[in-house]
Amino acid sequence: MNPEKPKIAFYWCASCGGCEEAVVDIAEAILDIVASAEIVFWPVALDFKRKDVEAMPDCSIRATFLNGAIRTSEQEEMAHLLRRKSQFLVAFGSCSHLGGIPGLANLFQRDSILRAVYLQAATVDNPKGVIPGPHSGDGNGSLGLPEFSDRVRALDQVVLVDYYVPGCPPQRKIVVNAVSTLLDEHLPAKRSVLAPEEALCTECPRKDSKPEKIALKSFRRPQDVVIDENQCLLAQGLLCLGPATRAGCEAACIHGNMPCSGCCGAPGRVRDQAAKALSAIASLIDSEDEQEIDRILNSIPDPVGTLCRYNLPSSMLQGR
Amino acid sequence: MPKEKINPGNGQVAVAAYEPRIVGFFCTWCTYLAADLAGISRIKYAPNVRVVRVMCSGRVDPQFVLAAFAQGADGVLIGGCHPGDCHYQQGNYNCLRRARLLKRMLAQLGIEEERFRVEWISAAEGDRVRAVIDDMVQKLRALGPLKLNSEPALKVVGAEQEVREAVTV
Numbered sequence: 001m002n003p004e005k006p007k008i009a010f011y012w013c014a015s016c017g018g019c020e021e022a023v024v025d026i027a028e029a030i031l032d033i034v035a036s037a038e039i040v041f042w043p044v045a046l047d048f049k050r051k052d053v054e055a056m057p058d059c060s061i062r063a064t065f066l067n068g069a070i071r072t073s074e075q076e077e078m079a080h081l082l083r084r085k086s087q088f089l090v091a092f093g094s095c096s097h098l099g100g101i102p103g104l105a106n107l108f109q110r111d112s113i114l115r116a117v118y119l120q121a122a123t124v125d126n127p128k129g130v131i132p133g134p135h136s137g138d139g140n141g142s143l144g145l146p147e148f149s150d151r152v153r154a155l156d157q158v159v160l161v162d163y164y165v166p167g168c169p170p171q172r173k174i175v176v177n178a179v180s181t182l183l184d185e186h187l188p189a190k191r192s193v194l195a196p197e198e199a200l201c202t203e204c205p206r207k208d209s210k211p212e213k214i215a216l217k218s219f220r221r222p223q224d225v226v227i228d229e230n231q232c233l234l235a236q237g238l239l240c241l242g243p244a245t246r247a248g249c250e251a252a253c254i255h256g257n258m259p260c261s262g263c264c265g266a267p268g269r270v271r272d273q274a275a276k277a278l279s280a281i282a283s284l285i286d287s288e289d290e291q292e293i294d295r296i297l298n299s300i301p302d303p304v305g306t307l308c309r310y311n312l313p314s315s316m317l318q319g320r
Numbered sequence: 321m322p323k324e325k326i327n328p329g330n331g332q333v334a335v336a337a338y339e340p341r342i343v344g345f346f347c348t349w350c351t352y353l354a355a356d357l358a359g360i361s362r363i364k365y366a367p368n369v370r371v372v373r374v375m376c377s378g379r380v381d382p383q384f385v386l387a388a389f390a391q392g393a394d395g396v397l398i399g400g401c402h403p404g405d406c407h408y409q410q411g412n413y414n415c416l417r418r419a420r421l422l423k424r425m426l427a428q429l430g431i432e433e434e435r436f437r438v439e440w441i442s443a444a445e446g447d448r449v450r451a452v453i454d455d456m457v458q459k460l461r462a463l464g465p466l467k468l469n470s471e472p473a474l475k476v477v478g479a480e481q482e483v484r485e486a487v488t489v
Binding site: 107151153158274279281282283294300302303308315317 | 381382383386429471474
């Protein structure tokens with residue numbers, strides 16, 4: 001190993017593993033990364049332990065890419081540890097950047113989640129009604145687990161974050177670009193999102209098919225319709241969050257003939273993605289009558305799950 | 321204004337002296353003039369609304385409403401022109417469509433529906449300003465302060481941040 005090479009690390013918290021896949025998915029480009037940087041910590045792929053990180057000098061890692069939201073005490077400790085050891089801490093992927101899908105748990109209280117998972121779920125066999133916690137045990141030795149905190153938090157609600165890599169998971173081009181950007185001399189402004197500022201519609205292959213005015217009498221869901229492969233999805237009545245979502249993914253979902261669900265977060269200069277998406281969607285409703293507007297809105301069964309799918313913990317109200 | 325009321329999320333709300341805070345976004349062509357009329361007519365109404373004058377109810381970005389709640393408002397009132405009377409023809413309809421969807425979102429987020437209200441009040445309806453505000457204040461008083469379950473902003477120790485910025489830039 002060449003000690004001259006900058007060191008980088010990858011870590012995961014409350015996430016599905018898709019972000020790790022995204023790193024692997026950059027395929028042969030990983031060789032370029034390995035050629036220019038040394039990977040010092042990557043639990044999913046390399047056998048390094050927490051004590052190895054603790055032994056590193058402070059700020060000795062050039063950049064740590066941390067994916068996943070923060071839900072447990074262990075994740076919080078690791079976030080603080082990696083913050084201390086890294087020059088740049090990068091929130092990688094929607095969960096770390098915005099709270100992500102695990103962040104929808106902020107619609108529920110901690111205790112009701114634990115009850116539902118360990119006591120009420122139909123598939124659970126738990127006659128003693130044990131809810132695992134930091135101090136569990138039945139006499140034959142005790143078992144300690146990290147504390148399950150009250151709320152899901154985005155990484156920047158726990159530690160100072162230098163850069164954000166958006167996406168669920170971040171697309172190949174964004175990942176390659178982010179890694180090379182951070183190994184470069186010329187760094188972007190602190191706390192910036194390493195993706196374009198504008199909305200997804202600007203890079204949508206169907207943008208020319210978007211009519212001047214869209215007027216809808218009802219919204220439709222992807223499973224209920226045969227989706228035209230060439231027409232603007234909003235014009236087809238599908239809830240595409242493209243107008244309120246950051247570009248950079250090269251409209252991956254649209255290429256798969258599915259509406260944008262908003263994983264890259266708000267475009268630049270927008271504080272709350274859901275509020276902007278709400279405005280964009282409400283403007284499509286073709287009615288001036290309150291009752292009829294309400295009937296049309298009945299075709300959106302879960303507004304928070306749709307508009308805040310990836311951003312609830314970092315949205316203005318942060319949950320329930 | 322007692323400080324604890326500014327941040328109702330911190331669990332230190334002074335319940336005894338509770339006065340609801342309402343942020344009002346009033347259209348400059350109608351509801352704002354109606355509030356003006358109420359004033360020059362010496363109509364008495366509850367002093368709980370902080371009015372923000374906007375060009376049109378259609379100018380009220382849903383982010384404004386969320387920001388008001390996030391920063392300590394117990395209620396948000398949008399006042400616009402009656403349907404068909406918008407100075408810009410369509411603005412109040414845009415406001416209405418957004419508001420109906422926003423109401424659903426707020427309900428899912430645990431914010432009672434009385435806390436967010438849209439009213440059409442023309443420039444001639446000074447007395448209606450009184451009626452709406454008094455009614456809203458009464459309902460919010462019954463509900464009590466809005467308690468949001470939100471994280472305090474991340475506090476980064478100043479010195480630590482300075483050191484880090486010095487090392488990394």
